[in-house]
Amino acid sequence: MPPCVTSALRVVGGCSQWYYIGGMCPTAGNATREKILLRLKKSGPTTASGLADQLRVTSSAIRQHLCELQTEGLIDYEEVRAGTVGRPKKRWHVVSSAEANACFPDTHANLTLALIAAARAAFGDAGVERLIAERVRAQMQDYLQRIEVDAPLADRVEKLSELRTEDGYMSGWVEEAAGRFLLWESHCPVCAAATICQRLCAGELDMFRGVLGDGVHVERVEYLMDGDRRCAYRIESSPVTFPDDGPGGNG
Numbered sequence: 001m002p003p004c005v006t007s008a009l010r011v012v013g014g015c016s017q018w019y020y021i022g023g024m025c026p027t028a029g030n031a032t033r034e035k036i037l038l039r040l041k042k043s044g045p046t047t048a049s050g051l052a053d054q055l056r057v058t059s060s061a062i063r064q065h066l067c068e069l070q071t072e073g074l075i076d077y078e079e080v081r082a083g084t085v086g087r088p089k090k091r092w093h094v095v096s097s098a099e100a101n102a103c104f105p106d107t108h109a110n111l112t113l114a115l116i117a118a119a120r121a122a123f124g125d126a127g128v129e130r131l132i133a134e135r136v137r138a139q140m141q142d143y144l145q146r147i148e149v150d151a152p153l154a155d156r157v158e159k160l161s162e163l164r165t166e167d168g169y170m171s172g173w174v175e176e177a178a179g180r181f182l183l184w185e186s187h188c189p190v191c192a193a194a195t196i197c198q199r200l201c202a203g204e205l206d207m208f209r210g211v212l213g214d215g216v217h218v219e220r221v222e223y224l225m226d227g228d229r230r231c232a233y234r235i236e237s238s239p240v241t242f243p244d245d246g247p248g249g250n251g
Helices: 031-043 048-055 059-071 109-144 153-166 191-196 199-212
Strands: 006-012 015-021 075-080 089-094 171-177 180-185 216-222 231-237
Touching (some): 031 048, 031 059, 031 075, 048 059, 153 180, 153 199, 199 216
Antiparallel strands (some): 075 089, 171 180, 180 231, 216 231
8 A cells, every 4th residue: 555645445346445535646656657547548448568568668567557556446447359269358447436536637626616516505506507608608718719710620629629638638539530520538627516517518518519610510429427438529510401492392
């Protein structure tokens, strides 16, 4: 057990795990373990050998770190069989937990929670709705000043991903097909607030649609609050539609 954190022991699924109190990441001060967590968070599930190649560390050292991180309740694995023969491979991923979230950037979560609770107590749910709507409006205005609305959609998606990373969301994007993109956020710095006020997430979706402009369809396809490892959005140009003249129309 690392001596630099306040800890307690608990049993989960028959296995002993250290539970970290006070929001401090147990990997602090261990560069290799921090790199492992960051790589898994940003790139998603991978194998021990894949991590060893990426980080230029021996496979045995990587496996030792992975074992320790699993014992501490920060990561876990799924066994995936590549073919009909051979042993399945372990693909490691960061778990969704308060302990794991403490290892990544956080935007003053406790203050945000307190402000939401205070707004609800003072102004009711309608007041919280107005507060979130104003936040969305202000953020949209800021983004619109930095995204060229007449630029190609790929350029707008790239810039939006940049801005989200600046705000702590560890964003990335890829063009899946011509005119269709996937933008993801591997970390949610307002996760604690979104847990008690999911209107924040709806506001984020509204904001994406606003800054990407008319004629763009944005759909959330992965969602942290549903247990996915990240939030992800499919973005594509909406097809142009024309009114249906109906029977007897001009064609």
